[in-house]
Amino acid sequence: ETGVTQTPRHLVMGMTNKKSLKCEQHLGHNAMYWYKQSAKKPLELMFVYNFKEQTENNSVPSRFSPECPNSSHLFLHLHTLQPEDSALYLCASSQGTGTGELAGELFFGEGSRLTVL
Amino acid sequence: SQQGEEDPQALSIQEGENATMNCSYKTSINNLQWYRQNSGRGLVHLILIRSNEREKHSGRLRVTLDTSKKSSSLLITASRAADTASYFCATAYNTGGFKTIFGAGTRLFVKA
Secondary structure, eight states: OOSEEEEOSEEEEOTTOEEEEEEEEOSOOSEEEEEEEOTTSOOEEEEEEETTEEEEEOSOOTTEEEEEEETTEEEEEEESOOGGGOEEEEEEEESOSSSGGGSOOOEEOOOEEEEEO | OOOOEEEOSEEEEETTSOEEEEEEOSSOOSEEEEEEEOTTSOEEEEEEEETTOOEEEETTEEEEEETTTTEEEEEEOSOOGGGOEEEEEEEEEESSSEEEEEOOOEEEEEEO
8 A cells, every 4th residue: 555546446437438537645745746657668748747737747648637636636537549559557645846855756546448439 | 759668578586586788869968867667656766877877776676778879777685475576677868958858667576
């Protein structure tokens, strides 16, 4: 148990469906992240939120829509996805995204395995 | 790309042997971190080394950092079958807020 919980762990959806991934952290961190992990590719940073504000959008297609209602919760809303979006989506949190001591350890959830048919 | 690149991509060793994985990166960093991932699971942080540090130890792990060569190495001593996993280096650099970028990882298989 890392203190970061992701649900669902597995999701299968059609290209016309709308679904959401949820992430919750119990660590009192201020920053939360979405990463995408596809087979044989490095982890891709998708979004960064710091104190509920989005500070990074790494050119992610608009069919992925993040939401961060508070520092403990992060959602990734999915709609009209493509089969190539099938991947493991990892949520992470950290103490912050600032300089010095805050640029530290990321705590990851177990991931949501997404399959788009 | 700011990614760290690990070398080798895959490594197979016998239990008890040492495993060495290398990471190279491209620009100045604030720190470099190593993570471990068991198949299909989340990543677990192993160790962080700051740009002004050259070597760090944690149990059977030893990490070195050479900022002049923009490279790092992770040494796992006396490996165990349970060390079988993928290992990733991650570089944190300042773009006005920090980004942590991961490499493609090294898949380590330790044979019992």
